[in-house]
Amino acid sequence: MKENKCDRVLFALTGFFLLMFSAKADAQVAIHADVNKAIVSLNEQITLTVSVTGSGGSIPDPQIPLLSNFSVYSSGKSQSISISNGQMETDTEYTYVLVPRFVGKGTIPPISISYGGHRYETHPIVIEVSPHGAASGGGGNSVQASPGVSVQSASGYNYARNRAPTSPDVFVKAIVDRKKVYVNEQTTLSVRFLTAVSLAGSPQYTPPKLSGFISEDLPPQRNGRTTVNGRDYYYSEIKLALFPVQAGKLEIGPATVNCRIEKSLAIDPFSQSFINNIFSGQLGMDQPETLHSEPLILTALPLPEKGKPANFSGAVGNFSISASVDRTRVNVGDAVNLKMVISGQGNLKSLESPSIPAMPDFHVYDTVSSINLDKKNDIVQGSKVFKTVLVPRISGTLTIPNISFSFFNPKTRSYQTIDSPSITLHVEKGASGSNAGNVSNFAASAAQDVSTISEDIRYLKPYQKTSLPERFLGAMSSAGIFNLFPFAFFAFFFGIDQYEEMKARNPLEVRKRQAFKKALQIVEKARTEHLSDPKEMTDQLSEALIGYLADKLGKSPSALTLKGLAQETQKANLPISANTLENLKRVWDEIDSRRFAPAGAASKTANSEIAEDISALIESIERELK
Amino acid sequence: MKNKIMKKTSIYLFLFIISPALLSNSLFAQQNLAAQARQKYDTGDFSAATLLFQNAVNKSPNNPFLQYDLGNALFKSGKLGEAIVAYQRAFDLMPRNSDIRYNLAFALNRAGENLIPSGVPPILFYLFYWLSLKELSGAFWLFVWILLLSAGIWIKLKKPASLRPIMGFAFIFSSVFGIWWGIRFVLEPDSLGVIVTQTAEVRSGPGESFSVDFTAPEGRRVEILSESSGWIEVGLLKEGSRGWVSSKDVEKVD
Numbered sequence: 001m002k003e004n005k006c007d008r009v010l011f012a013l014t015g016f017f018l019l020m021f022s023a024k025a026d027a028q029v030a031i032h033a034d035v036n037k038a039i040v041s042l043n044e045q046i047t048l049t050v051s052v053t054g055s056g057g058s059i060p061d062p063q064i065p066l067l068s069n070f071s072v073y074s075s076g077k078s079q080s081i082s083i084s085n086g087q088m089e090t091d092t093e094y095t096y097v098l099v100p101r102f103v104g105k106g107t108i109p110p111i112s113i114s115y116g117g118h119r120y121e122t123h124p125i126v127i128e129v130s131p132h133g134a135a136s137g138g139g140g141n142s143v144q145a146s147p148g149v150s151v152q153s154a155s156g157y158n159y160a161r162n163r164a165p166t167s168p169d170v171f172v173k174a175i176v177d178r179k180k181v182y183v184n185e186q187t188t189l190s191v192r193f194l195t196a197v198s199l200a201g202s203p204q205y206t207p208p209k210l211s212g213f214i215s216e217d218l219p220p221q222r223n224g225r226t227t228v229n230g231r232d233y234y235y236s237e238i239k240l241a242l243f244p245v246q247a248g249k250l251e252i253g254p255a256t257v258n259c260r261i262e263k264s265l266a267i268d269p270f271s272q273s274f275i276n277n278i279f280s281g282q283l284g285m286d287q288p289e290t291l292h293s294e295p296l297i298l299t300a301l302p303l304p305e306k307g308k309p310a311n312f313s314g315a316v317g318n319f320s321i322s323a324s325v326d327r328t329r330v331n332v333g334d335a336v337n338l339k340m341v342i343s344g345q346g347n348l349k350s351l352e353s354p355s356i357p358a359m360p361d362f363h364v365y366d367t368v369s370s371i372n373l374d375k376k377n378d379i380v381q382g383s384k385v386f387k388t389v390l391v392p393r394i395s396g397t398l399t400i401p402n403i404s405f406s407f408f409n410p411k412t413r414s415y416q417t418i419d420s421p422s423i424t425l426h427v428e429k430g431a432s433g434s435n436a437g438n439v440s441n442f443a444a445s446a447a448q449d450v451s452t453i454s455e456d457i458r459y460l461k462p463y464q465k466t467s468l469p470e471r472f473l474g475a476m477s478s479a480g481i482f483n484l485f486p487f488a489f490f491a492f493f494f495g496i497d498q499y500e501e502m503k504a505r506n507p508l509e510v511r512k513r514q515a516f517k518k519a520l521q522i523v524e525k526a527r528t529e530h531l532s533d534p535k536e537m538t539d540q541l542s543e544a545l546i547g548y549l550a551d552k553l554g555k556s557p558s559a560l561t562l563k564g565l566a567q568e569t570q571k572a573n574l575p576i577s578a579n580t581l582e583n584l585k586r587v588w589d590e591i592d593s594r595r596f597a598p599a600g601a602a603s604k605t606a607n608s609e610i611a612e613d614i615s616a617l618i619e620s621i622e623r624e625l626k
Numbered sequence: 627m628k629n630k631i632m633k634k635t636s637i638y639l640f641l642f643i644i645s646p647a648l649l650s651n652s653l654f655a656q657q658n659l660a661a662q663a664r665q666k667y668d669t670g671d672f673s674a675a676t677l678l679f680q681n682a683v684n685k686s687p688n689n690p691f692l693q694y695d696l697g698n699a700l701f702k703s704g705k706l707g708e709a710i711v712a713y714q715r716a717f718d719l720m721p722r723n724s725d726i727r728y729n730l731a732f733a734l735n736r737a738g739e740n741l742i743p744s745g746v747p748p749i750l751f752y753l754f755y756w757l758s759l760k761e762l763s764g765a766f767w768l769f770v771w772i773l774l775l776s777a778g779i780w781i782k783l784k785k786p787a788s789l790r791p792i793m794g795f796a797f798i799f800s801s802v803f804g805i806w807w808g809i810r811f812v813l814e815p816d817s818l819g820v821i822v823t824q825t826a827e828v829r830s831g832p833g834e835s836f837s838v839d840f841t842a843p844e845g846r847r848v849e850i851l852s853e854s855s856g857w858i859e860v861g862l863l864k865e866g867s868r869g870w871v872s873s874k875d876v877e878k879v880d
Contacts, residue, residue: 457701457729460667461691463660466720473764474688476771483767486774493778 029054029115031062033108033122035098041130042103045220046070048096050111050122055089062094062113069106070098071221092370097219100129167231169197172257174208174293176242182301183247184316184347185410188218188378189240191255191293194226194233198262200286205238208293209253212300214347216241218378241380243316243347244300254292261287303408307415311355315407317346321354323403323420325390331428336390340403340420343383348373353386354405361398365389392427399424508554515551516622519544520615527611537607538594541614545587548618552625562588580620587617656682660692663699672702683712690719694726701733706845707822707877709733714818714847714879721755737845739864759814762807769800815849818879819860826876828869832857839869850878 029052036047050062064072074096100106105128110121170193177188193203218239226233244250303316319342326337340354353367365388373382392398402419409416466474476483503510526540543557549565550557553572560568562585569576576584590610663678679696686692697712713730720726731741742751757765773796780789821842829836832854842848848860851868858876861868 455732457698457732458725460664460695460698461725463657464691466689470720470761473761473768476764476767477760479767483770486771486778490774490778490781493781497781 029059029113029118029120031111031113031120031122033111033125035108035125035127038126039128039130040100042100044100046098046100046127048098048108048125050094050096051091052094052113053089053091054115059090059092059115060113062111064096064111065109067098067108069102070100070108072096072098074217098127099220100127103129103131105129167196167229169261170195170199170257170259170289170291172255172291172293174252174255174296176252176296176298179297180299180301181244182316182408182410183244183303184314184350184408186241186243186317186345186347186380187298189215189242189252189296190237191240192235192237193257193291194228194235195259196231196233200260200262203257203259206256206258207238207240208255208295210242212244212246212248212250213252214243214245214350216243216347216349216375216380218375218380239378241375241378242298243350244298247300247302250298250300252296252298254295256293257291259289259291261289304413304415309406309415309417311404311417312406312408312415313352313355315342315346315351315405316410317344317407318409318411319344319346319405319407319418321403321405321418321420323400323423325400325423325425328424329426329428330392332392332395334391336392336425338388338390338400338423340386340388341383342386342405345379345381346407347380348382348384351384354403356388356403357401359390359400361392361394362400363391363393365391392425395427395429397424398427511551511554515548516618518551519548519618522547523611523615523618527608534594534607537611538591541611542591542595545591545614545618548621549584552621562592574625576621576624580617580624583617583620587613656685656689656692659685660695663695667695667699667702672699675699676703676705687715688719690716690723690726693719694723694729697729697733701729705822706733706736707820710737710845710847711820711822711877711879714820717755718880719758719760721758722752727752733845734847737843739846754810757806759807759810762803762810766800766803766807769796769803772796773800815861815863817850819848819850819858819876820879821846821848821871821875822877823875826871828860828862828867828871830869832859832870836870840867842871842875848876850876 031050031052033048033050035049037044040046050064052059052062074094098108105126108125108127110124112119112121114120172191172193174189174191176190179187181187189208191205191208193205218241222235222237222239224235224237226235242252321340321342323338323340325339330336338356342348342351342354348371353369356364356367367386367388369384369386371382371384373380375381390400400423402422404417404419406415406417408414522540522544526537526544530537530540546557546560550560552574553560553568555568565584565588566581569581587610590613594610659678659682663675663682666672666675666678676696676699679692679699683689683692683696693712693716697709697716700712701709710730710733713726713733716723716726717730727741734741742748773793776789776792776796780786780793783789821844824844826842826844827838828840828842830839842860842862847863848871849863851859851861853859853873854870856873857870858873859868859870860876
């Protein structure tokens, strides 16, 4: 029993959630159709509006079923987009103009849309069509033409009575309301098919070839009666708004209508021709006709370069601009919908979004647009809505600046720049707890991308001294003359090293070089230290002289004799003059005699003199050897 | 006589003892000035901050951080040209500091110039300007000292093998720093200046009787080529043009 109850509760809950889910799934796309009037007369038109609302992207266009009882013209679509809680919802309205082709009750079958594996449908709409009123030109049968041309035939009308000799039975005429327009300025092309005779079947209309234009249908098709050159015609007219896309001579090709004319020959059964026609099979035969309108040449004037604003993007016509936001008090990270509306007359489809000025305080998303077209009085007009989402990055009072839009006004032949007024927003920092789901969406996306709001210099640096190595290098750089010290240091040791090496390599040469200095030092020492000791002094002087000569000759002092001196000097090729040699012998003898003289024989004066003689002799030899 | 020598010695000894105290007092004064200047800067009084930073810089012109701070105060005061002079001085003293480099590049950008020449990879520029000219010459001399002293000792000690790595190391580094210093010395203008007036009229000669050839905007760096009685011949580094400007229009960087 208890288990049964539980099952029932579980079943009920499952059913509830399934219902909830399915309701949510159904709510994703909705389609609805409506007409402006359900009862019309035959020459009236009906506006059918199909609205599709959906929360997903890329919802397809609705499928209009085959409406054989109506001529159908598309009159554009308008779209509005709103973003709520990070989800985009689109509402698209498709407008069609229907012209009934029947009298009585008819039905517009369900209009469907397939999306996400589901099919959504509208309810069928019943339309009641009454016969023509008095104004609709009664008397003629309605003959449907396809595609797009319906012509009231002149069946039963005595065309022969009204026939003018120069007027054709049927013809096509194309005219433009202005033959000279600016690039992207509207000119209206009217293609009129006129007939004064009965037609068999539906005429086939081939629109003119247009190159260098953007065209826009101007429904509905007009029907009526007119008189040309005194002859009455029924006509059917189609209008197109043309916008030249380039300057220069542009051609509108011929419009073509293929039709079949009923032959309504006068029947005289007693006439020979009646018999002939019966047998030739011509009686009651239709005559096919191919009709062309004259091609038209239109001059598209270039837009003047003078005074062209920098933000001009090619709009031609007369426009106004407005801008609004859905709310003016928000938190940082909240989405604000900015709506810019450009309204007026001109080629709205080609309008580009007004340039939104740089707003570093906001994250600006892409702009989406929708068009509301109205073709009243055959002039393309309406409004184009541009919507974007702004997300404030910082708190405070933020301003959305003026949004400028420039266009060329062909009436005044000048450029105009219009501005929307600036909008002020009050942005709060936002509470971390409240509205957490909504904020976190944008906060998360902002955290992922670091975006530059503005650039500035970096802040001051805390006071600090330069580091010790930096100061040390600075001191080294500024050392100036002190930097020569290592050179001197190195040069000193290098010099010593070189000298030592030279000494080791050539000791005789070193002896020769040092001989003079060494000899003079010994003489000086002898003079100062041993002046009172003649023997010692003589020994010293002898050592100085003989040592000097031995060093110069590269001989040992003990191996040197006075006798061999001359020979040695010649052998060593020493350039000592004979006079000096003579002097040398004299001094040498003097020293020898003193060395072997008794003690006390020589005075201090004599010692001093001999020392000077030796000094002079050595200096003399040194001079000669140089 | 003995008393005189004693007196002199006492004075020198006193000065030697108190010199660290005098030095620290001077540092404290600079620090104090910088702190006051920072306070003014934070409250948005950039003119007062400029004056105080200028005083601190006058006391310690070789401190790159004070030059940087002065540059900031001048920049915020709207004196772009003078700010670039201060930033350039800071950059010359410490080119590897990223803040100094950033603010100099930022200010130069405002003056229509780039710190890093076009076509030069930033990493190469940063490496080439890692050391200041002074530091390069200091490093060169340091390794020359090491090389020559170690070579002298090596000779004196009868050329031991143990000293050879030191000499090789010192030789390589002295060569690297010497070449680096030499290239920088050759490439950098002898004397750099900055246009400090809003627009400087650059004339074909040193005087107002000469025609104005072109104008140079505030903050544009120029090479100072010569001077003649109140007029300076300048060469524009970016455009390669040259001419004469009034000495009031240019402030020398070094």
